[in-house]
Amino acid sequence: MLQKVIAILLPNTVLEVVEDLAEVVSVVAVASTSVLYGLMTGWAAVLPRLQDDSSAPFNLTDQDVATLVSMTSFIGVVPSLFSGVLVECLGPRRLLLGVITPVLGLWLMMAFTPYKSLLYVGRAGVAVCTYLEEAILNPLLAELSPASIRGMAMTGVSISSSVGTLVAYLLAHLTDFTTATASRVAILFVVVVLMCFVPESPYWFVRRGRVEEARSSLRRLLHSEPAVEKEVSAIRASPSSTQTSIADQFVALRRGQNARPVLLVLILYVLRELGGRNAILQYSVYIFRRGGVSMNPFTCTVLLGTTKLLFSIVSAYTMDRAGRRPLLYGSAGVCGLALGLAGIFLQLEVHGTSWFPLMALLLYVACYGLGLGPVMGVYLGELLPTPVRSLAVSIITVSYTLAMFAINFVFLKILSLIGVGATLIIMAAMNLIMVPLVLKFIPESAGITLQELELSFTSTKRNRDTEDI
Template sequence: MEDKKLSNPTQFPVPWKQIVFVVGVGCAVMENGMVYGWSAVLPTMQSSNTTQGFTITQEDVSWLASLVPLAAIVGNLSSGPLVEFIGPVRLMLSVLIPSVGFWFLMALSSVKWLLYVGRAGSALCCAIIDTVVQPLTAELSSTRIRGLAGALPEVLASVGLLLIYVMAHTTPPPVATGASIIPLLPVIVLLFFVPEFIELRKRRNVYPVLLTLSFFMLRELGGRSAVFSYSVYIFRDSGVGLDAFTCTVLVGLARLGATCVASLMVDRLGRRPLLLMTALVCGLAQTVGGISLHMEVAGSAWVPTACILVFVASYGLGVGPIPWILSGELLPNPVRSLGISIITLIFNLIVFGVNYVFLNIIAEIGLGLTLAIFGVFNFALAAIGWRWLPESRGVSLQELELAFSSHKRNPKTGEENRNVIGKDSLEVRECVSEKNIGRESLLEEKKAVDELEHLKEDCIEGKECEEYVRTACVCV
């Protein structure tokens, strides 16, 4: 009976505290959606009927939109060492609390430089949250819900993006900016109850870091940040008949709906097929929309708008959430915090470059050619994923680490050891996960899995595996 129980760990319900912790951590990413979408208030601030005591120029728009990835570089450089020193949960709390002050500073600023300071501060907090959320989510989640949990932050970022889009369209800029702190307050309270993880070993695995980095780089070079940061300007330039702000809200709704669907599909269809299919659709939508704009076909003004909405929906289904899920799954535990710091650093450098030059590029070569170039990068993302990305659905984090290491031969038999004990590790983790009812049990699970990892490495080296199997049975 005990063996049967071990071989089918999914018969147990997921502990409710685990769900609450995962949702609480994911809700912090609403801050990021609001930070990126805040650029939607800038066209209103540029108009002459606003009450602020300064004027927003086109150059200010470029800088305020680009300041997020630029200021985030500091956060990316510092977040890795800070995670090791104080832990991810304490680090999130330490940036969410001052983030409230930065939003108030932006809302109440009477001089332009205070607006810039608030924008830079919120960008710094946003970058640190980006670095911490996915590794922490992976640590808190059992294997069978890890895909859903990993997609949840992207869903909640879409909620934040949609909220700021709607508020930018319906309320004055100071109100829209100040109201952005409201979703953060319950998250701050909840994070005080999330358990802390600080146990990492010191070694590197470059290949999964480079693979994950390539997805983030190609995604940003594919125009993600430009579409969401400059959506009002894109729709104005495309000549669509609808009001540009209405189209922007449609973008927010399309992304939110798609990410909700993705969170339900990612554990059923898998990460790899969703990423490949949606990257191809994103590239195709951008190419078709770009060609339509460039050729200026009569009566086809609706085509670019439809293509942008298809791009946004496809992005939300796979290209958006899956790289973040992979950052929590593919990066080996010993280098997860450092790896995600490097990835988000380079990612934000590219976002800054794309955001800063975007308006100048479309002024030089036109929006049509710009969209077509973006499409090429999404096709490249699909090609790299097809060639090198393993499927991580239903695979334990420990097995994924081994997937990127070369197979080692057993010195006694001369045969390759191919993750022969991965199933045991998965089952033990699931079984121990059923007892995750609080802070202490979560930390005990982490310690148990780490101890099994040391024994697993000995087994893969060709040593006797009886001790691993005996330890696995004791954990039950």
Template structure:
């Protein structure tokens, strides 16, 4: 009998980790979509296809992710609130499987565009959904590591696609996406539904069962459930319109604005373009190594850094990692830009090293943490609509940078382009230093008041020894001073 209880306890503890990790595992598709760009040179050189892919097509195929993202944010919030996060994750895998197969075996360029747009749309719909669900299903003591697993899967997917682009025929490499998605589709049937979504829809018993299944401490889970019910009953938030109304409160819109700033400045710092134009970039920089091998090196570096981040993020905290990696990425971009401008043949390896430092720093903090913060910082009353707003601005930035990157290189050159990246990354580190609260080991309910109780929060998080008089305007819960 005792052995049976012990096995049951071990299984329960395993599931506490497995459920949020499985949600993060679905993110490998994002890595496949990003790494898909590595097959384009092979596709352009393939004379056996019934269509030609021009340089203009390459630019648009890589830019449609942003366009699809802006369109997808219009439906993301309503879809999540209507069907539930877990149900959306499960059933969205089916069209994904079809789109990977269409992209792999299409006889027409138009269907290639359709596959790319459809997969990008799915990527954007699940973009805010995955970190939100991971945060809700993760015990606070391991939430940082579980959120980092999302970036590990993106990096892993990116690396796998880079390797397949080098070793396999391009259509075979793309078709692998359908195989892995099928595995995800089957496994996701075992996921519990979001306890926060269930509570918002009045299904308190199901919410309690779901929450108890994903927490190490049953006592803390019970207390968390009580707080969640009180929050839901105090603020109507069951529909998208309810959530839009709640955005008028400073405690709700401030974290959303901060996350928007982080996403936009990160993209202006070159994130999407570096990972999508990797092969073209190394060819342009005249690095004396095979460009595809450099690309694989980039993918491996990002994966290793992401694993290190998952191990250390709950120990070091989000704030120092974000500031430090933003500055490291800025320094790497600056170094890369300077040496590209100098154009020293004997130092052609320097841009490669600088780029690998950028990639490692990105994978260690700047890549995984903002996605995790989407799940941690957006308050319950505006979780769906707040995530959609963040992804809209992220998508707009992705489109602008991916479409304009070739134009920037043609106009300024690769060196000055990297120098501009460093400026935005320094600005990002300043904003994080001034405005960002630490979220490590804090419950989601606790984080909801992080942008409300200003003076106490500043002393605790930023260690600013000053007396701040807190005042409230009307019923919005908004302080007169700026945080």
């Protein structure tokens, strides 16, 4: 529809430029859906406001906070288990739009409810929609983006998530609980409108045997009919073109070239969670309060969100130039060192260094935004073989959300039991473990087509990559 409107309104001399714009709109619209994850994660920053509000309709305890923060990942396991089946039945684009829209009403319910029980219900509903969105997002974006800009396009996911987190932090800092929660609706409404212009995945159409619809989808993304036919041929030649069921994907997952990348990406995702990714972003106000930072903890949290966003933008410009691997192992190493030094300073109670935890966490989120966050998202779309992609995303999402739930549920208790310093040291070790894993086993994927990446973990190719390292 967008292409027809463009053709009518604009002369042929500028049509090619606008076609590029139409492709950009599709990529940006899909990537922007990750703002939902940032808004959900950053919402935890407003809970201290609700706790401190004497006029609130109900009392919110620390245990309530821990439950509200951690329940999202636990509840997210259920939709993650079925995301692959739903994608294959409905199509990733249709499902993505369908899970974002109900969140508008859920945020309004959470903002204005006089009952604590409805706050829990709304949080649970947002969690279901968000984890379905996250499971669909990266594979769909990888299938819609050309290899030459896929890294930059998929880095948009991290940028969008960072925007959502920063907005949530700013709202928590500047407004009350009701305003901060209800304001999310305006942002998500824009995302829903943008998604209406996105075509369905041509890969999904081919898997369903609907080749003509795949061509129609590609015509909205590519500039010429020969390019459309070339892409259709490449998709049809891939091993996944005849696989339409999760049962087929379970069979394919038994093959070593499919199982190896899934296992490696799963391990990296779990280590990233154990390394504090979600806990630091959701409990930042509590960390700064208990870490003895003299600055206003809400101001510190806004600085974290700003830093994460800025370096996510930098990552978009460096992803396809510097490569995925250097950004990933470099950022993981620096994240580990930053958290480790902050933990040591807090454990030793070095006098006059109350500012150091803030500087260390700023360095952590900077490196996370530069590499550890966006590269992992890119790899979720790139390294997972097409024959098992839907199933693999479900398995990985379930695994790391369980790890996230366990960490978030006990995090405040861990802080009380062993202190902020020891907690940061443990997280540092998890980040540092990732470095040798990436150096040893993960290939570079910048500029490589999805069809070529499917061969990256065959025995011959794997041995050659190891020798090159």
